Amino acid sequence: MATMMVKRLQPMMSHARRSYVELMFQVMGRALQAISEVDETTRNETCELPEGFLFEMQVMPNGPKLIVEHTGNGKLLFHGDEAPRPVDLSIQFKHIAHAFLVLSFQEKTSVAFANDRMLVDGDVSYAVRMTRVLNRLESFILPRLIAERAVKEYPATIKLPEKLISAARIYLKVATQFVETVRA
Template identity: 60%
Template sequence: MLENLTRSAAVRARRHYVQAMFRFMGHGLEAISQADRKVIEDVRVLPKGFIFQMMVLPSGPSLVLEHTGEGKLRYLGPDYDGKVDLSIRFKHMAHAFLVLSFQEKTTEAFANDRMVVDGDISLGVRMTRVLNRMEAIILPRLVASRAVKEYPDDLGLLEKLPGAIGVYRRVAFSMIRDLRKEALPI
C-alpha cells in the first residue's frame, strides 16, 4: 500500500514538474525572442502565424507558441486547441521528465524514440535550436551542457549574464501577468 502511494505521489510530482517547466519554457521562449539576435534570426524564417506545440501524449501538459512576425514568439499557454503547424510530442510523461530535468538531451530523447515530430522536420530542427539557445543562456553552463547537444562557443559570460537576467525578468513579469488574469473573476 505504501509503495503504491509513493509511486502515485512520484507520478503526480513529475506531472506538476513537467507542467511548470512547459509554462516556464513558453514564457522563456517568448522573452528570448524579444532579446537575443540569434533567436530572432532563427524565428524570423518561420511563417507569420506559425504555431508550435510541445506536449506529452496522450493529453498531458503542453506549451504552444505563435510566431507573430519579425522573429517574435508569443506564448499561447497550455490550453490552445486550434490548428498546430509543428508539434513535438513526448510519448510518455517519464520521457518528458528526463529531458526537462536535464537528465537526457533533446537529441538523445529523439534518437531513443521517446518523442514524435509532427510537421516539417526542418522547422523542428530550427525550433530545437531556439530551445537550445534559450537553455544555454538561462542555465548555468554545467547544467546547460547536459541539456544541449553542443554548448555555444561564442556564449561567454559577458553575453550570457545580461541575456539571462533579461529573460528571467521578462518571464517573471509575464508569469505574474498570467497569474493576475487567472485570479480575476469572470
C-alpha cells in the same frame, strides 16, 4: 513491506513529475517569448518560420503542453496550453516520464529523439529550427554545467557577460509575465 511502500509512493511520484513538467512548460513557453524579444540570433532563427506558425510541445496523449506562435519579425508569443487554431508543428513526448527526463536535464533532447521517446508531427526542418531555439534558450538560462547536459552542443559563441545579461533579461520578462498572469 517494501512493495507496499513503493505502491503508495508511485502515484505521488507520478503526480510530482506531471506537476514539474507542467511548470517547466509554463516557464519554457514564457522564456521562448522572452528570448525572442531579447536575442537577435533567436529572432534570426525564428524569422525563417512563417508568420502565424504555431509550435506545440506536449506529452501524449493529453498531457501538459505549451504553445507558441511566430507573430512576425522573429517574435514568439506564448499561448499557454490552448492553441487558437491547429498547430503547424508538434513535438510530443510519448510518456510523462520521458518528458521529465528531458525537462529535468537528465537526458538531452537529441538523446530522447534517438531513444524514440519523442515524435515530431510536422515539417522536420521547422523542428530542427525550434530545437536550435530551445537549445539557445537553455544555454542562456541554465548554468553552463547543466546546459551542457541539456543541449547537444553548448555554443562557444556565448561568453559569460552576454550569458549573464541575456539570462537576467529573460528571467525578468518571464517573472513579469507570471505576475501579469496572476493579476489577470
